[in-house]
Amino acid sequence: MLKLRKQNFPIAGHEKLRLYLAYTVAALADTKTPQFQEHNFVPTNNHIQELQESQILPFRDPKVCVSSLLGSRSVFQIRQIHSQLVVNGMLQNLIVANKLLYVYAHHKAMDDAYAMFHRMRGRNAVTWSVMVGGFAKVGDYATSFGIFRELIRCGVTPDNYTLPFVIRACRDMTDLVTGKLIHAVVLKHGLHSDHFVCAALVDMYAKCKLIEDARQLFDNMSSRDLVSWTVMIGAYAECRNAYESLVLFDRMTEEGVVADKVAVVSVVYACAKLGAMHKARLVHDYICRNKFSLDVILGTAMIDMYAKCGSICSARDIFDRMKEKNVISWSAMIGAYGYHGHGSEALEIFRVMLRSGILPNSITFISLLYACSHAGLIEEGLRFFSLMWDEYSIRPDVKHYTCMVDLLGRAGRLDEALRLVESMKIVKDEGLWGALLGACRIHGNVDLAEMAANSLLQLQPQNPGHYVLLSNIFAKAGRWKDVARIRDLMSQRKLKKIPGWTWCEVDNKIFQFSAGDRSHPRSEEIYGMLESLYKKLELAGYVPDTNFVLHEADEEVKVGMLYAHSEKLAIAFGLLATSNETPIRITKNLRVCGDCHTFSKFVSALTERVIIVRDANRFHHFKKGACSCGDYW
DNA sequence: GGGAAGTAAC
Numbered sequence: 349m350l351k352l353r354k355q356n357f358p359i360a361g362h363e364k365l366r367l368y369l370a371y372t373v374a375a376l377a378d379t380k381t382p383q384f385q386e387h388n389f390v391p392t393n394n395h396i397q398e399l400q401e402s403q404i405l406p407f408r409d410p411k412v413c414v415s416s417l418l419g420s421r422s423v424f425q426i427r428q429i430h431s432q433l434v435v436n437g438m439l440q441n442l443i444v445a446n447k448l449l450y451v452y453a454h455h456k457a458m459d460d461a462y463a464m465f466h467r468m469r470g471r472n473a474v475t476w477s478v479m480v481g482g483f484a485k486v487g488d489y490a491t492s493f494g495i496f497r498e499l500i501r502c503g504v505t506p507d508n509y510t511l512p513f514v515i516r517a518c519r520d521m522t523d524l525v526t527g528k529l530i531h532a533v534v535l536k537h538g539l540h541s542d543h544f545v546c547a548a549l550v551d552m553y554a555k556c557k558l559i560e561d562a563r564q565l566f567d568n569m570s571s572r573d574l575v576s577w578t579v580m581i582g583a584y585a586e587c588r589n590a591y592e593s594l595v596l597f598d599r600m601t602e603e604g605v606v607a608d609k610v611a612v613v614s615v616v617y618a619c620a621k622l623g624a625m626h627k628a629r630l631v632h633d634y635i636c637r638n639k640f641s642l643d644v645i646l647g648t649a650m651i652d653m654y655a656k657c658g659s660i661c662s663a664r665d666i667f668d669r670m671k672e673k674n675v676i677s678w679s680a681m682i683g684a685y686g687y688h689g690h691g692s693e694a695l696e697i698f699r700v701m702l703r704s705g706i707l708p709n710s711i712t713f714i715s716l717l718y719a720c721s722h723a724g725l726i727e728e729g730l731r732f733f734s735l736m737w738d739e740y741s742i743r744p745d746v747k748h749y750t751c752m753v754d755l756l757g758r759a760g761r762l763d764e765a766l767r768l769v770e771s772m773k774i775v776k777d778e779g780l781w782g783a784l785l786g787a788c789r790i791h792g793n794v795d796l797a798e799m800a801a802n803s804l805l806q807l808q809p810q811n812p813g814h815y816v817l818l819s820n821i822f823a824k825a826g827r828w829k830d831v832a833r834i835r836d837l838m839s840q841r842k843l844k845k846i847p848g849w850t851w852c853e854v855d856n857k858i859f860q861f862s863a864g865d866r867s868h869p870r871s872e873e874i875y876g877m878l879e880s881l882y883k884k885l886e887l888a889g890y891v892p893d894t895n896f897v898l899h900e901a902d903e904e905v906k907v908g909m910l911y912a913h914s915e916k917l918a919i920a921f922g923l924l925a926t927s928n929e930t931p932i933r934i935t936k937n938l939r940v941c942g943d944c945h946t947f948s949k950f951v952s953a954l955t956e957r958v959i960i961v962r963d964a965n966r967f968h969h970f971k972k973g974a975c976s977c978g979d980y981w
Numbered sequence: 982g983g984g985a986a987g988t989a990a991c
Contacts, residue, residue, distance in 0.1 A: 400991060414982075443982045448982065474983045481983070509983055516985080549984075578986040600988040646989045680989045687990095714990040743982060753990095779991055965991090 408436055413444045423457045430464075440467075445627075446474045447696050453482030477509035478608030489517045493526070507676045508539050519552040522835040527552045543569065554583030572603075578611040585618035588937065591851065591858055592626055593618035607639055620653040622710060623935035623962045626856045642670055648677045658933055658960045658967060661856035663861045675709050680924035684713035687762075687966045689976050691723025696969035710742050721758055722966060724978070729755045746772075757787020762796060778807045781816070789821050797821045812843040813938070820942075849937045854925040861917040863909075870918075870924065877920040878912070890950045893943040915944040919951060919959060931958035939963050949973050 413433060419565040432438075439445045445468060447916045449484055452461035465471075465479050476499045483492035496514050499506060506514075511534055518527035531549060539545045544661040546569050553562035566572065566580050577600045592967035597615050600607070607615065619628045632650070641648060646671040654663035656914060663684045670677060685694035698716055701708070708716075713736045716765035721730030733752055736742045749772055756765040765784060771775065781804040788797035803816040808814060815838045820900040838844075850861045859868060868874060882890075894906040915936055940948075940963040951974030952959050961968040 446982050453983095474984090477983050507983095512984060545984065573985090577984050582986070606987090610985095610987045617987075645988045652989065662988055674988095676989045680991090683990055690983095716990095718990060750991065781991090829987095 366584065371625075384735070390487070401570030408438070410438070410441050410444050411443075413438050414447045416796055417444075417447050417451045420451055420473040423455050423460065423778060426451050426455065426457070427460065430460075434889065442470055442472060442475075445470075446472070446478060449475060449478045449482075453485070454488050458482055458486055458488065458491075461572055464928045471504075473504070473509065475508050476901070477507070477513065480510050484513045484517045484520075487520075491522055492517050505537060505816050506533060508542040508545050511539060512544045515545070515548035515552050518680055519548070519555045520720065522556050524556045526559070527556065531672075534889070541570055542571050543571060543576065544794070547579060551579045551583075554579060554586070557587065559583055559587050568860070572600075572605070574605055574611055577605060578607075578614050581611070581618060582614040585621045588621070590622035590624075590731065593858060594622065594858065595626065600912070605898060607634070607638070609643075609646060612638075613646055614639055616646070616649040616653045619767055620656040621648070621857070623657050623660065623933070624851070624853050624858055625657040625933050626853050627843060627858070628659075637885045642666070644670065644672045644674050647673075648680050651677065651684060652935040655680075656962065658931075658962060660684060660688045665761065667953075671845060673706075675706050675712060678706055679709070679712045680714050682712065682719060686715055688723055688969075689722050689967070691719050691725045691976075693727075694719035694723075695728060698753060708736075708740060708854060710745065710748075712749060713742060713744075717748060718757065721751055722977075724759060726755060726759050746774055746777050746780055749774075750777075750783045753780060754787065757784060758790065760786060760791050762791060762793055766796065773961035774978050776803070778814075781807065782817075785817055786822075789817060789824075792821070792824060794821060794825050809841060810843065810953070811851055812838060812845050816845055819897075821881040821939050838892070846938060848941075849912050850918040851935045852918040852922050852934060859918070861914040862923070863914050863917075864912045865914065865917055868921065870921070873915055873924055874920045875912075875922050881920065881923075881954070882911075884954055885947070885950045888954060890946065892945060910941075913941055913944050915940060915961070916947055919948065922959070923951075923955060923957065928957065931960050933960045933962075938966060939965050942967060945975065945979070 350631060413515055416429055417426065420429060426448070433444060433448065439448070445464075449461050449464060452458070452464070453949075461479065461482055468475065476495070479495045480499070483489070483495065484622060496506070496510065499510065509531065514530050516526065517535075518524070518530060527549075534540050534545055534549065540549075546565060550569075551565045552563045553559070561579065561585055563922070566576060577596065581593045581596050584596065593615070597607075599619070600611075612631070615631055616628075616635075619631055624694070626893045627735050631653075635650075642650070647666055650666045651658065651663045654660075655667060666675070667677065678697065681697055682694045682701075685691070685697065688757065694716060698712070701712075713732065713869060717729055720726070720732065724869070729752065733744065736744060736748070749768065753765045756762070756768065762784075766785060769784060771778065773950070781800045784800040785797055785804060788794070788800060796816060804814045813832050816890065819831050820832040821833065822828075845942075847862055852859050852861070861868070865871075866875075872927050892907045892910050894903060894910065915934065917933060918934045923933060926932060940961055945968070948959050948961060948968070948970045950973065951957070952970035956972070959968075959970040961970065966977065
């Protein structure tokens with residue numbers, strides 16, 4: 349390698365030499381150096397040191413200054429250059445001064461940047477945007493907003509660089525009030541057509557859960573770039589409308605926008621949310637075709653996708669093929685085994701993880717305890733619960749306690765579960781009470797259920813799901829007056845039962861069903877299939893379980909209500925539209941209804957089909973009249 | 982001379 353010496357330097361002239369050296373510094377920092385490449389020179393860290401020692405950089409040429417700043421490796425180095433720039437009066441040059449601010453911000457040295465910013469007499473749009481963006485990036489939103497306000501006070505017009513930073517700060521704080529104010533500023537300055545500004549606004553509204561507002565802005569964008577698509581796709585997946593995410597992904601592809609890795613991760617995430625197996629395979633193909641490497645982020649997202657689409661084998665295959673795995677990847681795999689009810693595999697992979705030298709974190713233990721509770725591994729669960737603090741100094745939080753309540757409650761050890769809840773010294777949340785209430789439902793403990801439900805309704809009076817669960821428990825015990833009381837409470841509080849949806853994927857198309865739905869083009873056939881199924885099932889001994897109907901009504905009416913639940917419609921459609929060998933895969937947005945669970949068991953026996961149901965909680969594999977959940981869910 | 986979106990449990 350060429351050693352950097354004046355005598356063998358390829359360009360003549362002293363000034364050029366300085367420039368060349370500056371470019372060398374910049375190249376070491378991987379910045380763009382076309383001139384540098386011309387000379388086919390590969391610099392090393394020694395060169396930069398030599399450069400500093402030789403004090404050859406006089407910092408009088410703005411270009412040299414800028415390149416040197418870009419080449420800085422540490423805040424210390426920037427400060428050294430800073431002092432030279434002051435001595436040489438180079439900070440009078442706004443380009444140089446702004447670059448100095450920028451590199452300070454880039455190294456997160458915002459104190460240095462701020463001190464300098466206050467001494468600067470001349471400021472321009474770049475100065476302001478570097479400061480606003482710099483503070484936003486390090487999470488100091490208060491200062492970022494403060495500088496933005498100062499900008500407005502100084503009569504400066506905010507531009508398409510500054511505004512996205514401020515909008516993103518609103519997003520990170522989910523500060524919708526300020527966000528809307530900034531939106532007004534955007535409109536005032538006519539910047540709503542800038543795609544950076546617009547993408548930031550879409551993201552802000554989406555993260556603040558105003559998905560409709562986000563969508564409206566997105567639809568009105570004159571040109572939608574990849575980032576806006578990615579934001580919108582991710583937003584729909586996040587707000588439980590993964591179906592729309594995948595519709596958008598198809599539209600994006602049709603419009604000729606090519607996904608990058610970030611976009612693909614969002615799509616993978618949406619597939620996971622929806623549990624859409626065919627779509628998952630197609631996305632996997634897309635990933636292979638476009639040669640995305642299976643890095644730790646994409647790989648982990650794919651493990652979760654395949655697991656949540658019902659294929660634990662494919663999830664394991666991805667896991668095994670990943671070259672680099674971190675604690676997140678291992679936790680995802682443990683979690684995957686967990687919600688498929690494969691407890692011993694989850695425990696085994698945890699042991700392998702420990703042997704590989706990866707330390708578990710808090711979430712690893714949640715996955716592990718969850719796996720234990722869903723596989724009935726009670727003693728193991730109890731052991732891990734004490735191990736996490738004793739051995740790994742991870743303090744159990746409310747989620748770990750929730751798993752333990754679930755574990756004990758599911759096993760019928762409700763007293764122990766209650767004692768654990770009472771002994772907790774941390775704040776109890778709705779998930780914890782929900783787990784206790786769920787256990788009461790399985791074991792028909794109405795008194796404890798009432799107590800759990802009271803705490804639950806105090807914490808979350810607006811969640812209709814809790815009322816429905818309690819009402820189901822009362823109904824099962826035949827306490828119809830209490831059922832009516834709950835129903836009245838719900839209507840007083842203007843709460844409606846969350847509509848149940850079931851998705852079934854056939855021929856790469858996702859079909860969505862709601863109860864009593866007749867919108868499907870093959871609706872006639874579906875209802876015909878349902879009717880013939882009912883006739884056969886009745887002979888096989890199936891009795892509709894009307895305990896799962898919330899309202900007090902005549903038995904006949906109740907049976908009618910159960911008749912066309914979305915799960916049943918989806919299963920009937922699956923039977924019609926798929927071949928005998930393929931499993932019927934359906935996904936439900938809520939917990940599967942008890943009657944539909946029984947119905948699925950009977951159908952799996954009668955038709956000799958495998959039915960894989962993913963509900964809000966876990967997977968149910970129905971085969972030959974039995975379910976993998978062992979009827980506890 | 983200054984910009985973006987993504988991974989695990991419930």
